[in-house]
Amino acid sequence: MSTATTPADLALSRRVFVVALGGAMGGLVLGLRYSPEVLAQGQGKSPFAPIHFVKIGKDGLVTIVCSRSEMGQGIRTSLPYVLADELGADFAKLEIVQGDADARYGDQNTDGSHSVRDFYGVMRLAGATARSMLCSAAAARWNVPADRLIAHDHAVHDPATGKKAGFGELAEAAAALPVPEAKDVKLRPDAELVKSRGRLPFVDGPAFVTGQARYGADVRLPGMLTAVVLRPPVVGGRPTRVDDSKALAVPGVRKVVRLPDWSPPAGFKPLGGVAVIADHTWAAIKGREALVVEWEDGPNASYDSVAYRQALTTAVNAPGTVIRQVGDVDAALAGAAKVVSAEYHLSHLVHTPMEPPAALAHAGDGSCEVWAPTQDPQTAQKEVAKALGLQPAQVTLHVTFLGGGFGRKSKADFIVEAALLSKAAGAPVRVQWTREDDIRHGYYHATGAYRVDAGLDAEQKLVAWRLRVAAPPIGSTFDAKADRLSGWELQTLNDLPLTAPAVRFESCVAPAHVRIGWMRSVYDINHCFAAQSFVGELAAATGRDPKAVLLDVLGPARKLTAQEVGMKELMNAPEGYTPDVGRLRHVIERVAELSGWDAARRAGKAVGIAGYRGFLTYVAAVVAVSYDAKRQVKIDDVWLVADPGQVANADRVRSQLEGAVVFGLSLALYGKITAKGGAIEQRNFDSYPLVRIYEAPRTHIEIVPSQAKHAGAGEPGVPPIAPALANAIFALTGKRLREMPFAKALQA
Amino acid sequence: MSSLVLNVNGVDHRIEADPDMPLLWALRDLLGLTGTKYGCGQALCGACTVHLDGMAVRSCQTPVSAAAKQKITTIEGLSEHGDHPLQTAWVEVGVPQCGYCQPGQIMSAAALLDAKPRPTDAEIDTAMGGNICRCGCYQRIREAVHRAAAAPKGGAR
Numbered sequence: 001m002s003t004a005t006t007p008a009d010l011a012l013s014r015r016v017f018v019v020a021l022g023g024a025m026g027g028l029v030l031g032l033r034y035s036p037e038v039l040a041q042g043q044g045k046s047p048f049a050p051i052h053f054v055k056i057g058k059d060g061l062v063t064i065v066c067s068r069s070e071m072g073q074g075i076r077t078s079l080p081y082v083l084a085d086e087l088g089a090d091f092a093k094l095e096i097v098q099g100d101a102d103a104r105y106g107d108q109n110t111d112g113s114h115s116v117r118d119f120y121g122v123m124r125l126a127g128a129t130a131r132s133m134l135c136s137a138a139a140a141r142w143n144v145p146a147d148r149l150i151a152h153d154h155a156v157h158d159p160a161t162g163k164k165a166g167f168g169e170l171a172e173a174a175a176a177l178p179v180p181e182a183k184d185v186k187l188r189p190d191a192e193l194v195k196s197r198g199r200l201p202f203v204d205g206p207a208f209v210t211g212q213a214r215y216g217a218d219v220r221l222p223g224m225l226t227a228v229v230l231r232p233p234v235v236g237g238r239p240t241r242v243d244d245s246k247a248l249a250v251p252g253v254r255k256v257v258r259l260p261d262w263s264p265p266a267g268f269k270p271l272g273g274v275a276v277i278a279d280h281t282w283a284a285i286k287g288r289e290a291l292v293v294e295w296e297d298g299p300n301a302s303y304d305s306v307a308y309r310q311a312l313t314t315a316v317n318a319p320g321t322v323i324r325q326v327g328d329v330d331a332a333l334a335g336a337a338k339v340v341s342a343e344y345h346l347s348h349l350v351h352t353p354m355e356p357p358a359a360l361a362h363a364g365d366g367s368c369e370v371w372a373p374t375q376d377p378q379t380a381q382k383e384v385a386k387a388l389g390l391q392p393a394q395v396t397l398h399v400t401f402l403g404g405g406f407g408r409k410s411k412a413d414f415i416v417e418a419a420l421l422s423k424a425a426g427a428p429v430r431v432q433w434t435r436e437d438d439i440r441h442g443y444y445h446a447t448g449a450y451r452v453d454a455g456l457d458a459e460q461k462l463v464a465w466r467l468r469v470a471a472p473p474i475g476s477t478f479d480a481k482a483d484r485l486s487g488w489e490l491q492t493l494n495d496l497p498l499t500a501p502a503v504r505f506e507s508c509v510a511p512a513h514v515r516i517g518w519m520r521s522v523y524d525i526n527h528c529f530a531a532q533s534f535v536g537e538l539a540a541a542t543g544r545d546p547k548a549v550l551l552d553v554l555g556p557a558r559k560l561t562a563q564e565v566g567m568k569e570l571m572n573a574p575e576g577y578t579p580d581v582g583r584l585r586h587v588i589e590r591v592a593e594l595s596g597w598d599a600a601r602r603a604g605k606a607v608g609i610a611g612y613r614g615f616l617t618y619v620a621a622v623v624a625v626s627y628d629a630k631r632q633v634k635i636d637d638v639w640l641v642a643d644p645g646q647v648a649n650a651d652r653v654r655s656q657l658e659g660a661v662v663f664g665l666s667l668a669l670y671g672k673i674t675a676k677g678g679a680i681e682q683r684n685f686d687s688y689p690l691v692r693i694y695e696a697p698r699t700h701i702e703i704v705p706s707q708a709k710h711a712g713a714g715e716p717g718v719p720p721i722a723p724a725l726a727n728a729i730f731a732l733t734g735k736r737l738r739e740m741p742f743a744k745a746l747q748a
Numbered sequence: 749m750s751s752l753v754l755n756v757n758g759v760d761h762r763i764e765a766d767p768d769m770p771l772l773w774a775l776r777d778l779l780g781l782t783g784t785k786y787g788c789g790q791a792l793c794g795a796c797t798v799h800l801d802g803m804a805v806r807s808c809q810t811p812v813s814a815a816a817k818q819k820i821t822t823i824e825g826l827s828e829h830g831d832h833p834l835q836t837a838w839v840e841v842g843v844p845q846c847g848y849c850q851p852g853q854i855m856s857a858a859a860l861l862d863a864k865p866r867p868t869d870a871e872i873d874t875a876m877g878g879n880i881c882r883c884g885c886y887q888r889i890r891e892a893v894h895r896a897a898a899a900p901k902g903g904a905r
Contacts, residue, residue, distance in 0.1 A: 072845030072883045205839035208847030210830040211783015211823035215848060218782035226777065251749055251766065280777035281786075282769045354787050354795055354848040354882045403785070403848025404882050435788040651842055655888070659845055662884025685792040685880060694873035696886035 016106075016122050018129040020179050027057040027171035030130055030179070032122065034106045051104035053126050054083060056134070060154060060168030062089045067099035068119070069110035069375050070204065071353075071405035072659070073714045074652030077203040078116060079123050082648050085193045086127030088151035089167070091201050101377030101397035109376040111410050111518070113615040113712025116648045120710050128185045130174075137173035138165050199651050204401070215403045216373030217358035221428040224360065225254060227421045228284035228432055230291055231273035231441050234678035235514050236262060236298035238272055246290035247276055252283025256291070257424045259417065264480040266515040268383045268412040270420070271441055277425050281432050297678055303513035305447070305674035309345060312449035312510055315470035316343065320508030323490055326566035327502030332464035336455025340541045344452070344530040346740040348673035349445035351519050352688065355403020356438040357414035361421075362428040363388060368395045372415045373402040380412040384419045406520040406663075411443050439688055440680045443517025444673055446471040448510075450530035454500070460542045462553055464502040467493065471526060472512035483511045487571070491524045492614050492719070494571035496531055497581045499555035503566055514675060520663060521718040524614045529740060532610035532723030536730060545601070546727060547592050547609050554611070557582030576709045577616045584613050587620040587641045587704060594702055595622035595639040608727025610720035615712025617644040618704075621661075621720040623697075623728040633729060633746045635665065635697040640717060642701070645708035657701045657717040664721025666691040669743045689743075752816045756781065757825025767813035772796045774812045775822060783823040783851050787880070794879030797852040798822050804859035806878075823851035826858060833896040834858055841892040845883035853879045857893050866897050 021031040032053045055063040064080040080096045099105055107118065131151045138156040139146035142163055150157050157164045194200065207213040232238060244256035255277040262272040276287035333339055359372040361384070368388055374380045374397070381397045384390075402409050414431055422429040433441075448471035455464030473489055475482030485507045488494075493505055519525075535553055539546035560579040562569045573579060588611040592598070600607045611620040624637040638661045647653045670689040674681045682688040726737045729746070737745055754761045754771075756779060763778050770789075775781045775798070784807055787795030791806035798807045799821040807815075826832050834854050837843075844850045853876065860867055860875040867875065872893050881889070 070846075072847070074845070199842075202839055202842055204847065205842070205844065206830055206835075208844040208850050209823075209835040209838045209854060210826075211781075211851045213847050214782070215785075217786065218776075220780060220782070280773060282766065282773040282777070285789075286766075352882060354793070354846065354880065355785070356787075401848075402846060404846045406882070432786070435790070435793075655842060655845055655885070658887055659884035662886060663882075666884075684790050685788050686790070690880050690882060691884070691886075692878075692880060693876045693886040693889060696884070699887050 016125065018126055018179055018182070020175065021052055027055055028130060028133060028175040029055045030126060032126060051102060054130055056130060056167050056171045058168055058171055060093055060166055061095060062087070062093055062167070063095045063097055065097050065099045067105035067108055068115045069108070069377065069399055069402055069405070071110065071375065071402035071409065073115070073656055074649060075110070075115050077200055078649035078652055079119050080203070081195070081200050082120055082123035083127035085195055086124045086188055087131050088153065090154035093154055096203050098399050100399065101381040103378060108378050109410065110405070111375050111407065113714045113716065117616070117710045117712065120648055124187050125182055125185065128187050129180060132180050132185050133174040133177050134167055134170045136177050137170040141165065141173065195648060200649050213401050215355050216360070216371065216400045217355055217403070217432060219360045219371040219400060219430070221360065221362060224428040224430055225277050225279065225425055226281045226284050226430045226432055227275045227277045228281070228288045228434065229259065229273050229275045229417060229437070230288050230293060231271045231437065232262070232295055232297070233440070234297040234300050235266070235271065236264065236300050237295045238298070239274060239293050240296045241294040242274055243292035244274070246292070247287040250283055250287040250290055252279040253287040254278055255425055257421055259420060266477045268379065268416065270413045270417045275417070275421050277421060277429060284432070285434065300513045301678035303675045303678045305347070305676065308447065309449070312447070312470040313343065315508035315510060316449050316451040316468040318508065320468055320470070320506035321484060321486070323493065323505040323507055324566040325504045329464050329466045329502040329504040332502035333453055333455045333466065336463055337458040338456045338541070339453060340456065340538055341451070341453045342534055342537050342738060344450040344533060344738045346448055346526055346529060347671060348447045348514070349519060349667055349671045350439055350442040350673050350688065351406040351408035352438060352690065353402070353404025353406055353408055356435055357408065357433040358431060359415040359418040360428060360430040361415070361418035363419055363423040366390065366394055368419055368422070370395060370397045370415060370419065371400055372397060373400050373409055374412065374415060375402065375405045375410040376412070380415045383412040383416050387416045388419055388423060407518045408443065411517060435684050439682050439684065443477065443515045445519040446474070446516050446523065446526065448526040452530060452534045454534070454538060456542065462498070462500045462538070465498050465500040466504045467531070468506045468508050469493065469527070469530070470508035470510040471523065472510045472516045474516050474518055476512035477516055484509050485523065489523055490571070491522060491527055492612060493527045493531070494567065495560055495565050495579045497554045497560060497579070497584065499553060513678065521614065521715040524612070524719040525667060525722065528610065528612050528719035529722045529726070532612065532720065533726050533738065536608065536723070536727035537736065540730065547588065547597055550588060550609060550611055551585060554581055554584060557585055572616065577711065579613060583618045583643050584611055587611065587618045587643050590702065590704065591620040591622050591639050591641040594641060594700060595624070595637070597622060600624065606728050606732030608724045608729070608731055610724040610727065612716070612720045614719060615716045617642055617711040617713065617716040619716050619720055621724040623721070623724040625725070625728045625732050627732070633732060635695070635725065637698045637700065638721070639700045641704065642717065643704035643706055644711045644713050644716070645706050646710050647703060647713070648710065650703060653703055653713045654701050656713045658699050660717025661699050661721055662691050662696055664718045665695070665725065667740065668722035668725050669741050671741050752812055754779070754812065754816060754820060755818070756820045757822060763812070765812050767811060769812050770808050771798065771810040771812050771815045771820070772807040775807060781822050781824055785848055785851060787849065793849070794856060795849050795852040797855040797879065799855060799859060802859065802862060804856050823855060826854065832858065833899040834861070834892065837892040837896040837899065841888050841895060843885050843888040843892050845885055849879060849881045853881065853889060857889070857896070860893070861897060867893065
């Protein structure tokens with residue numbers, strides 16, 4: 001290709017190899033083979049063997065495997081279309097196939113906002129390799145040099161002669177050629193790519209709007225039964241007496257099965273309890289209602305959210321484990337002209353994907369076939385194998401659409417339930433969680449408490465910043481001894497840029513009494529709320545513009561170093577992603593411009609701001625609030641500017657950010673899960689409300705044009721919303737809300 | 749158990765069911781029409797919305813005995829070729845993220861457009877207030893309803 005300029009990424013070419021998988025499958029079939037090193041970094045031992053990624057059939061149909069789970073981020077469009085775009089395919093002649101759980105795909109854990117970051121280069125390379133082989137096949141047929149041929153619109157063209165040959169008619173000849181090495185494959189210049197010129201089609205749009213998309217809850221097999229499980233109200237509880245006589249009398253109920261008792265650490269094990277297996281969901285639900293079960297609650301029965309909040313408050317008012325330290329913060333606070341202090345609190349949250357957990361399993365003799373809406377197919381495969389005493393290779397796991405994931409569907413507990421119950425019933429069994437099950441038996445987002453103290457000198461300059469956090473760690477789900485946040489769990493706190501010469505961050509004790517799990521953007525919901533609310537408090541304490549104070553606290557444009565932040569090494573800084581305060585400042589300044597920040601403040605409008613870096617992306621938000629006719633606070637507008645580096649599919653990045661605004665408002669206004677007597681008190685969307693359409697503000701999104709490396713899109717929009725809202729509410733009402741959720745305080 | 753006839757998308761189906769069984773489970777588990785979704789079971793989220801004689805109802809709280817005498821329309825029967833103006837607009841605007849709540853959203857919006865062919869934002873917010881979207885697609889839902897309302901009449905219905 002004469003126009004091609006970009007060589008394939010050399011680092012990438014050592015990690016992944018494109019290989020031919022041809023012959024019997026017909027046409028040109030290319031597979032990817034990951035290096036043993038890459039596979040070793042992934043999810044355990046994996047075969048160093050290729051797997052089908054793209055097929056160009058003799059009929060011209062291009063089939064591309066998507067190995068990442070689709071949960072609303074549009075990955076089944078974004079990644080396969082990177083390949084198709086690089087190839088020069090007609091988007092109408094594509095078929096996207098969802099990959100099963102298979103270690104040969106490398107990492108399939110769709111979590112942490114890194115699908116595009118990790119697979120963009122792989123998709124480009126696979127598409128360019130296929131294109132190069134098709135061009136070589138055409139060159140041989142026409143006896144012309146391959147490098148003058150171009151591929152677009154599903155055909156190879158010779159501009160010199162005007163000849164063209166469709167991909168389908170070249171596929172067999174291309175399959176007979178050697179696969180070029182990555183170093184010899186040229187990528188297209190970006191300007192040639194459709195994604196640079198406009199919006200990509202929406203692969204699954206038609207299936208979504210006609211009810212044809214098949215989610216985990218939708219798969220049906222002949223002879224299939226449906227199970228609903230009565231789980232212990234308290235984590236670690238177990239049934240002491242089960243009377244299933246009335247349940248078995250419900251028409252349609254086939255069997256009542258006791259699941260194995262749970263024991264710590266939680267991992268992805270089912271919680272235990274009693275399952276009712278029936279011909280259909282309604283009979284299973286009625287059967288469960290008819291069960292009589294007595295429980296022994298176990299040691300977590302003492303868990304009480306009111307008392308726990310007090311325990312966390314006590315914890316953050318005493319020293320904890322030092323996370324990062326620069327200078328002598330205690331001396332700097334003692335010598336400050338003014339000290340500003342505040343405490344922040346937030347509750348447990350739960351994911352509530354619109355599709356509650358559901359999975360179908362068919363356990364056979366030495367095998368199990370599973371259909372599941374999972375974010376982490378290979379872990380689910382392993383967990384099912386472990387529970388049934390099989391090898392992972394004996395478990396076939398098909399990934400369905402996910403009706404929302406948000407981290408809940410990374411956990412395989414519900415999938416293991418289906419497998420165990422299928423084995424017990426000797427039939428395919430579909431487990432259906434009700435919404436009450438989902439809310440009462442989740443992997444909860446951590447509650448948390450913070451205490452922040454800052455010292456200002458006589459010129460109101462920041463001279464000291466001490467932050468203490470207490471929150472139950474996700475680590476406790478895997479290691480019962482983990483009792484405070486550490487390492488990656490500190491997320492944005494690990495490298496929050498601060499100009500203060502004395503800084504200390506501490507993590508304080510907070511043992512877990514429920515299963516703690518990651519939820520969209522994870523602890524950064526907590527960390528960003530505390531840090532960015534506190535910046536608002538510094539502005540209030542000094543009578544200054546909150547945007548100016550925020551920029552001053554962050555300091556000048558620079559790349560952070562481990563030394564500056566006071567740690568041994570930077571935590572959120574893979575190669576090419578060193579934290580860049582300049583990019584953070586830019587999104588803050590840009591969101592201020594876009595929202596008319598200065599003019600709004602001059603006009604007396606209530607606006608709040610927050611800036612944040614997470615998942616390697618830079619985000620800033622402005623929220624505008626006002627009183628409605630009944631003098632209730634209403635949210636009018638949200639502006640959000642993100643710099644996620646390059647994007648593969650701008651419209652889906654935008655939709656993720658739009659959704660993040662709503663997700664952030666839901667947790668800020670309503671997010672509250674509480675325990676009493678060890679059991680979760682909330683039940684359904686009446687006691688765990690979410691933002692509805694009439695509460696959704698006008699949302700204005702801007703994606704900063706960037707040539708920086710791809711970063712996260714699904715999660716980083718969430719954390720700045722709550723603090724920006726808290727800061728806006730303060731501007732309107734003069735009331736500083738230091739505890740989420742806000743809805744009750746706003747009505748008072 | 750009783751024997752009932754459900755008229756769904758113009759076709760009669762005879763089912764044997766507890767008369768209290770919610771229409772949702774009859775559609776999904778007895779008739780295999782899985783386009784109608786379970787989200788809460790308490791008429792709080794709207795994922796299960798279908799039409800009974802053209803009115804949007806929550807099928808999770810509608811007993812089959814009450815639905816048996818009426819014309820039931822589900823997402824599978826909203827249009828013959830998936831080209832109801834709302835379905836077209838939903839794809840063009842790129843409304844869905846995970847897509848799970850969208851059948852319910854579209855059925856609510858279709859009933860709204862039947863009653864109010866040119867709704868305002870406020871009317872959309874009122875009519876769609878019972879449908880939760882956890883992905884947060886609300887702004888695009890408003891845009892897509894307006895687009896469908898402005899689409900030329902005729903065609904799919």
